[in-house]
Amino acid sequence: MARLSALLALPPVLLGAATAAFLISTATGPAQEDGGEAAMAVRVATLEAQEIAPVVRGWGSIRAAETWAAVAEVRGEVIWRHPDLEAGRLVRAGTDVLKIDPSDYELAIAQGEADLDALAAEAKQIEAERGNTRRVLDLEAERLRLAEADQTRVRNLVAQGINPKTRADEAEKMVLQNRRTVMELQNSLDLIPARLARLVAQQARTKATIARARRDLDQTVVVAPFDLRVGSVNVELYQSVSVGQMLVQGNSVDRAEVVVQVPMPAFQRLLGQGELVSDALTAIGEGPSKRMTAQLHPLIDPAQTWTATVSRVEAALDPRARTVPVVVTVENPYSDANPPLRLPLVPNMQVEVALTGAPLSQAIVVPRSALHGQSLYLVTDDNRLELRPVVPAFRQDGVVVIRAGVAAGEKVILDAIAPALPGMRLHPVTADGQGQAEPDEVAQ
DSSP: OHHHHHHHHHHHHHHHHHHHHHHHHHSOOOOOOOOOOOOEEEEEEEOOEEEEOOEEEEEEEOEESSEEEEEOSSOEEEEEEOTTOSTTOEEOTTOEEEEEOOHHHHHHHHHHHHHHHHHHHHHHHHHHHHHHHHHHHHHHHHHHHHHHHHHHHHHHHHHHTSSOHHHHHHHHHHHHHHHHHHHHHHHHHHHHHHHHHHHHHHHHHHHHHHHHHHHHHHTTEEEOSSSEEEEEEOOOTTOEEOTTOEEEEEEESSEEEEEEEEOHHHHHHHHOTTOOHHHHHHHHHHOHHHHOEEEEEETTOTTOOEEEEEEEEOSSOOTTTOOEEEEEEEEOTTTTOBTTTBOOOOTTOEEEEEEEOOOEEEEEEEEGGGEETTEEEEEOTTSBEEEEEOEEEEEETTEEEEEESOOTTOEEEOSOOSSOOTTOBEEEEEOSSOOOOOOOOBOO
């Protein structure tokens, strides 16, 4: 019975096997795919020569372009003080801010003028003596002439035996006396120029004393030399001051300065292509405002922008960083001040300065993300990857200026490829953007 059941099941199994063998033998084989190299899709941009202006940013502290320190040049008591002479107040140019007691110097002037009058009177007296002495001298000279004539007659009479010899001696004595008188008068006349010269010297010395007293009198009034903001006041009303004592300190409100330390390579770049270091220093001294521009804003309020001028370069490099100290000047730092909406540029305020140099022409610029170390990823004419070594010049505003290694018209890859194998096949796609911005190069 069991054998009969097995025999009955055998025909369907054989039929299925035969059907499967037929289908397999008549079926079409599996499709064959080409085993060619796969291409990687990458974003690319075509390099173009363009003009770019180098920008260097740095930080510094505002300082007044001009400062004023009033030092007492005379001694005395402070008898008046301007009501606005307080720290932080603004004082106009030409304003009297302090007055020192002028009594001592006024008395010195009066005494000197009196001495001049006395010397002038003495000079007139000497001139009168000169005239009187000349007239007396003329008379005595005539008496001497008569005495000498009388002496000659007496000698002749004595020689003839008419007069005694004593008469000749008397005549001789008279001549000698007259001669002595004439010599004394002549000596008096000869001394008058020396006496007058001494008076002239005394007058000059007295005039110098008066001039000094008048100068000291002028120094008793302290005047603001320019529009200033008072920094400190070191004297009080009715206080006695001595020579050399600090009275008032203030800062100019017309101009403000800030010193920016710029690295030497960046400084050369600001001046333009091909500048040597020595030529750069000469060029900035000749006309810095024509070669670069500047803008600054306070760190506490970046929305404020001030236009500045590169006025000069200080005499020496920074002793530690060996950077170039560039002095930037702002005109009217208190103009349109409206605290707290707009703050004036006061001393010691921290600011950021942006220096823009001479534009570089025909520069090759790539996005910062396209530079991998010292190489760029380029797409060859047959869409292959090339790793090209390049020489970067500088970085700013999210881009890199390439000095050497690539040329305009070549295609640079903007994406990072890992692994980047030279010669790998690529599928270039034109980029819509320029990548993420990078921080600017900054001055130390």
